[in-house]
Amino acid sequence: xxxxxxxxxxxxxxxxxxxxxxxxxxxxxxxxxxxxxxxxxxxxxxxxxxxxxxxxxxxxxxxxxxxxxxxxxxxxxxxxxxxxxxxxxxxxxxxxxxxxxxxxxxxxxxxxxxxxxxxxxxxxxxxxxxxxxxxxxxxxxxxxxxxxxxxxxxxxxxxxxxxxxxxxxxxxxxxxxxxxxxxxxxxxxxxxxxxxxxxxxxxxxxxxxxxxxxxxxxxxxxxxxxxxxxxxxxxxxxxxxxxxxxxxxxxxxxxxxxxxxxxxxxxxxxxxxxxxxxxxxxxxxxxxxxxxxxxxxxxxxxxxxxxxxxxxxxxxxxxxxxxxxxxxxxxxxxxxxxxxxxxxxxxxxxxxxxxxxxxxxxxxxxxxxxxxxxxxxxxxxxxxxxxxxxxxxxxxxxxxxxxxxxxxxxxxxxxxx
Numbered sequence: 001x002x003x004x005x006x007x008x009x010x011x012x013x014x015x016x017x018x019x020x021x022x023x024x025x026x027x028x029x030x031x032x033x034x035x036x037x038x039x040x041x042x043x044x045x046x047x048x049x050x051x052x053x054x055x056x057x058x059x060x061x062x063x064x065x066x067x068x069x070x071x072x073x074x075x076x077x078x079x080x081x082x083x084x085x086x087x088x089x090x091x092x093x094x095x096x097x098x099x100x101x102x103x104x105x106x107x108x109x110x111x112x113x114x115x116x117x118x119x120x121x122x123x124x125x126x127x128x129x130x131x132x133x134x135x136x137x138x139x140x141x142x143x144x145x146x147x148x149x150x151x152x153x154x155x156x157x158x159x160x161x162x163x164x165x166x167x168x169x170x171x172x173x174x175x176x177x178x179x180x181x182x183x184x185x186x187x188x189x190x191x192x193x194x195x196x197x198x199x200x201x202x203x204x205x206x207x208x209x210x211x212x213x214x215x216x217x218x219x220x221x222x223x224x225x226x227x228x229x230x231x232x233x234x235x236x237x238x239x240x241x242x243x244x245x246x247x248x249x250x251x252x253x254x255x256x257x258x259x260x261x262x263x264x265x266x267x268x269x270x271x272x273x274x275x276x277x278x279x280x281x282x283x284x285x286x287x288x289x290x291x292x293x294x295x296x297x298x299x300x301x302x303x304x305x306x307x308x309x310x311x312x313x314x315x316x317x318x319x320x321x322x323x324x325x326x327x328x329x330x331x332x333x334x335x336x337x338x339x340x341x342x343x344x345x346x347x348x349x350x351x352x353x354x355x356x357x358x359x360x361x362x363x364x365x366x367x368x369x370x371x372x373x374x375x376x377x378x379x380x381x382x383x384x385x386x387x388x389x390x391x392x393x394x395x396x397x398x399x400x401x402x403x404x405x406x407x408x409x410x411x412x413x414x415x416x417x
Contacts (some may be wrong), residue, residue, distance in 0.1 A: 085102055177189045
């Protein structure tokens with residue numbers, strides 16, 4: 001039996017290499033997806049083989065992640081529960097897809113992951129397996145009683161590694177877990193499980209990796225211009241870049257000025273609430289700029305229709321339904337809505353804030369003559385508003401006459417002078 005294990009080189013997956021090999025008498029092939037973790041990928045092949053893997057793959061998915069996952073999601077302005085920019089969620093279907101590619105290449109009959117039995121990632125991985133390889137065997141050790149009995153906690157894992165010669169750099173006192181990719185870094189568990197705990201104090205703020213604390217950011221604002229074509233950012237400050245290049249550039253700019261930090265309690269798909277802290281500097285800039293280009297170029301009712309679908313779209317991404325037909329249908333509508341979302345936005349970055357200071361587009365729907373409060377001749381005739389308003393008020397007048405109108409909580413106090 002051959003098993004393809006999604007592998008990070010951390011404590012959990014280092015244990016899993018040896019445990020899966022022994023428990024199933026199987027050959028273990030490890031796989032790490034490069035989605036922008038950078039130095040975290042160093043030395044993984046050697047480490048995996050030293051702990052029992054027969055082979056290892058590190059697959060460069062950075063450009064694919066940016067162009068085929070981050071950018072389509074950004075076209076929809078997707079945010080989960082009004083705050084979370086879905087950095088972990090959007091990476092999982094790509095990672096699982098690449099894992100299945102390796103399983104096919106290796107002739108493996110099973111895939112395994114180290115996602116916990118309480119989190120969202122187990123769902124995201126396995127829904128992707130179901131959509132793309134419905135017959136493959138899935139091994140989820142954290143949902144297996146025999147595994148949980150052997151490893152009820154982190155301390156037991158570390159002790160087992162020491163007893164079995166598995167080299168891991170881990171400490172039972174590590175205060176939180178972390179997940180990094182091109183779009184963000186997430187922090188959860190450990191000390192962060194207390195929603196009252198403040199990770200931004202001088203004592204704790206060393207946790208953050210991508211962004212400077214806003215209070216420590218430069219005292220001088222920096223301006224950045226983003227150019228969009230059909231909803232996608234194609235250049236930053238006049239420099240044409242690939243989607244991954246855009247994300248790297250914006251991450252550096254946003255991180256320098258402390259933008260994109262979020263601390264929230266979210267609702268997991270499996271039913272519980274969890275506290276997460278996120279850094280999404282480049283994503284925050286990209287989203288803000290994209291919304292501003294849309295404000296110039298999207299028809300009102302089209303924009304309102306698309307906006308009404310954002311919570312559902314974000315929910316599908318968060319839950320792991322990237323390869324579901326309803327997400328694909330929503331994506332088609334979103335992408336069609338972006339045909340004229342082209343233009344340039346100028347933003348000011350300053351100590352955790354993103355301020356729009358200019359936007360322009362060759363296909364702008366904004367007409368200064370129509371919008372102006374000055375007496376400029378245009379297609380808009382104020383006299384037309386009289387009939388428009390009267391028609392809009394027809395049902396309100398009918399209600400007031402026949403049903404008494406709305407309930408007024410209190411009367412205004414009037415003083416005649």
